[in-house]
Amino acid sequence: MAEVIQNECCYRTNHLENSWDIETYLANGGYEIWKKILAGDLSPAEIIDEVKTSNIRGRGGAGFPTGLKWSFMNRHAPGSKYIVCNSDESEPGTFKDRDIMRFNPHQLVEGMMIAGYVIGACAGYNYIRGEFWEPYKRFTGAIDQAREAGLLGKDILGSGWDFDLFAHLGGGAYICGEETALLESIEGKKGQPRFKPPFPASFGLFGKPTTINNTETLASIPMILAKGGKWFADLGVKNAGGTKCYAVSGHINKPGAYEVRMGTPFADLLELSGGIWKKRKLKAVIPGGSSTAVMPAEAVEGMTMDYDSIAKAGSFLGAGSVMILDETTDMVKSLERLTWFYYDESCGQCTPCREGTGWMYRVVHRIRQGKGRPEDIQLLKEVSGKIMGKVICGLGDAAAIPVESFLKHYEHEFKHYIEHGCSIFDRV
């Protein structure tokens, strides 16, 4: 393996002592862009151009081009506008944003300030999942330091510009990662996604125009502007620029979050994270978090970690949450666990997801208990197909994809359970 270059953007300060302190950040070029903006040396249009050049796509999972998203907002529209950061990070397998908040919170703060400036926001909220107390403390610590340094608040550094940042803590609900559910949650309601249109860019937080981006997306912005959009674009591949933070977990020797360049070979990432544990063989990979399709080991051969390559291999980059499953993994049990997750986390609002996730779980659970019936496989395929595309938000689809893909690649394991009442590893 050629030397894999790491930590060029979001995790660039992770090796430093007290990397979360403003002193560290300032000593490493922090808030330079912000000061430049306040001095009037960088216009919103220039920033959007640079972000477009960088070819950065949203890191929250959907991969929407960030520059384009920002250009939807009319910064001159009267009334309040908001920038919202999505640090809900609840998709199973995902834990990359946590490290940004823990080790480089100021870069996120600066990213949010810049985005806020571009869209003409009066304030920004970072929605942090409720369990993330330490990251929350680091993030609010960073806000406080920035405010103390006069970089945030009223009439920032005499620029006449008011802008403030806040954190909002979640209460334990995966659905709040969905951007409109997240907005509802900040408003003090249940996290039930809104029907779109209207989109947040016109009707967002508190009914005001709002831009929502993922933590990693926003934390990348200061570096994009410091080093240039082209620099960032060149780090990645044709269809997606930059570095990407990958969360690698499961049957691996050194699980953890790794920032490498977009397009890094899967094999390199695997090696970087120490290879499969216990000297076992790779069985399957879930490349982008639990809602992306599971891929058998053969499919990941030669695959690189970027949107197009993973799509070609049959799955999706998602949030870059790579779950490694070794040869001993019981796929029925794994799917059982995932179907429970979506059943547990469905917001309950729309019929197919509320009723369908429970149905799928029950059938898989029954199969796992050895009470499966031959027709169950067909039934599962149909139920997942009936959820897909008929729901308000992405959770329904996210619940259907694992069922579809597990059955597609591992139907024989389900059949084994149905026929023998036990897994392929148990002696019949």
Added chain:
Amino acid sequence: MSEKNQLAEELKVSVIQGDVKTRIDRWIANYPEENRKSALMPALRIVQETSNGYLTTELMDQIAEYLQVRPIEVYEVATFYSMYQHKPVGRHQICLCTNLSCMLRGSDELLEHIKHKISVTNTGEVSPDGKFSVRKVECAGACGGAPMMWIGKDYHENLTEETIDEILDGLE
């Protein structure tokens, strides 16, 4: 309101006073004035923290009154999010992640170990000494340290039976 109701109202002492009130007020200040309801989730958390770790109808009603929303709006939110509890819990509530990444690294076995250690047969039960209860939770965003659990505000990662014992024994 009838006189009787009024009297009852006066006698009921709200938990939203002193430090709790200050903390909730700080959150209220984070949102536009007309969006007082935004402080509902922080208020639920703070009240839960200071009231034996779970929320009663009465506590929720007090929050509703303080934030000027209908009680049902509070019940809706408090039952939607999984971090709010509605039944008694141990002094320390062990939240063990059992989602895929942790499961692949042995969380199921650890759950058995914990149950045995704190002498409960089921999740959600409070240990005889009132010190612990254990709950299975969904992915907590720390799969890099799987298996993991969180207790209160702290994450504990790369768990083994030994480290669990050490952590639990170290708690008051």
Added chain:
Amino acid sequence: MIKIEINGQMVKAHEGDMLIDVADDAHIAIPRFCYHKKLSIAANCRMCLVEVEGAPKALPACATPVTDGMKVQTKSVKAVAAQKSVMEFLLINHPLDCPICDQGGECELQDVAMQYGDDVSRFSEAKRVVADKNIGALIHTDMTRCIHCTRCVRFGQEIGGIMELGATGRSEWMEIGTYIEQSVISEMSGNMIDLCPVGALTSKPYRYSARPWELKSHHGISPHDSIGSNIIIHAKGNDVKRVVPADKESINEVWLSDRDRFAYEGINSEDRLTAPMIKENGKWRQVDWETALQFSADKLKHYAATPEMMGVLASPTATLEELYLLQKIARGLGVNNLDTRLRQQDFSLDSHGFVKPELKHSFAEVEKLDATLLVGSYLRHELPMLNHRLRKAQLAGKIVSSINTEKFEINYEINNEVVADDLLAELQLVVDALEKPESNNIDKVYKKIASSLSTAGKSSIMLGQISLMDVNFTKILKLTSDIARLSGAVLNVLPISANDVGAYMVNFLPEKGKNIQQMLTTQMKAFVNLSLEAESDITDGKLAIEAMRKAEFVLNFSLFDSEIQREYADVLLPIASFAETAGTFVNAMGTKQSFKMAVEPQGDSKAAWKVFRVLGNMLDLEGFDYTHSNQVFAEVLENNIETKNELVLEKIDIKIDKKKSIKNKTPLISIYEVDSITRRATALKTASKAVSETIIVTAPVQEVG
């Protein structure tokens, strides 16, 4: 206007209209559960999925705005597959208990399932069971049947104005309910029964009493307030089983107040008087109509010799025809002591003419009023549907102010609220604010009220029942008319009862005679009472009963028997209820609405207009040869006897002694005790307990010098 294509058919639409509305207008059926034209869009049931050309997924018609040239398929393979999927999901956890479900036969889920559901459910897991909650005396819950459309929750938030039901929990554990055991207290709660597409929320009083296909529908007009809500009376055989709203956009839209919906129970009360009774030598005996009427006619003739000593009182809930004929009999006998103003206490204007109760705006216009001032009115309980219109105005940013003797629980924000014992002093301050806008001595709130009325495009002052019942009604009227004059607002004395306006129309008023107060305080020899219970329907009930006891002869035309009547009356004649007769009510805005008989009168009771016809003839009076109630109505219109001496307040010198203002609180009339029928509606009675626990109950306060 744009054009779209649905199933190949060209349809005209307005850009941005929702597809489902456009299809509805074109009579193209799209199934739905969560969508309701009067509620916000939730798009959560997913039943209305249709195929739109160019869209990768099926789209919900209820939440998809139309665009020019849009091509829609509601029955294509893709659309039907989507609809069937949703139907299957809805049914997996829905109990198959249609045979024992009250909604059976009129269930939206059942209807749609017939078209889309597969006969064999492949769901073989255990079905969800949800514990039922007791949410009060009016609505029965079977929450296992709930399909989570949230119509009921949205109704509470958006229409009822108090969020009582919610959806707690999430995923499949999401439950609709109050979370804690608690009665729903909205005065419009029954509408949730209609909104619920399944049998989760059903009528408690109606429960298990009939199946929809056994019921006959009759159109009717509700007699419990001056809205004149259009109703459908459902009868099984000759029994009224329930009352539901009829769609009437200009009057009650699609809604019904709980009072109008559940009061029918009163007509089935055991108290019903079912046979004529006369009292001789202190003993009551049941007689036939012939005997009873002859007895009555003889007595009336006797007392007509001193007509100034005979009083005729009627409830303003009587029909136009009844009121007309009774006054015709009275006047035919030379009796001019006529009154229906049972709640009023201040009659000092009577010598100048009569106050015309009238809402001078249509209900729809009320929604558009820029500023409204309520004076002495618990509108939400007096006229729930008018309150609903005003609420819509307030929510749309219009100004609503109130000057009241108590702080009432209103389901919207009162922009400027004054609560004080002394209405007069408060009104005077508004007058002052209008006369001297620059003055610094006037509190902000009065200035705000004044300026809201004078600067708004359309503004209105509404005097409610509390004003009407006030012992200073005349002075309130004077001050409010000054406010109206100074601000350009329209002054309305709100009609409260079903036929307040009708009674005025047929001149059931003491023109050249004694008003009710005079009747009760001078010793009358005889009383004729129509449909009223003196002890409850007259504000000073004690005084009324006293006067009746002292009278030599009292003839009651009554729906109900009661101890107290037996004590003071001499003849009790059983008459038909609103469901058992034909007639007309004139509502607050003057709309005359006639209705037909839905069921036969109970027992031996008879439609009052027929009784009056016979009685008129027995008394040898002219012009009582009607064969149909229509003829009576035609005569009312023809004669146009509407009292002409309408008051011009400006011309009357009303002195207001500022120092000697009277602190007086008018007792409130409970929302479910407005007439003899509602007082006997058992479910409402239970419900009213829940209501009264949440409102302020006041006792009359004595005069304070």
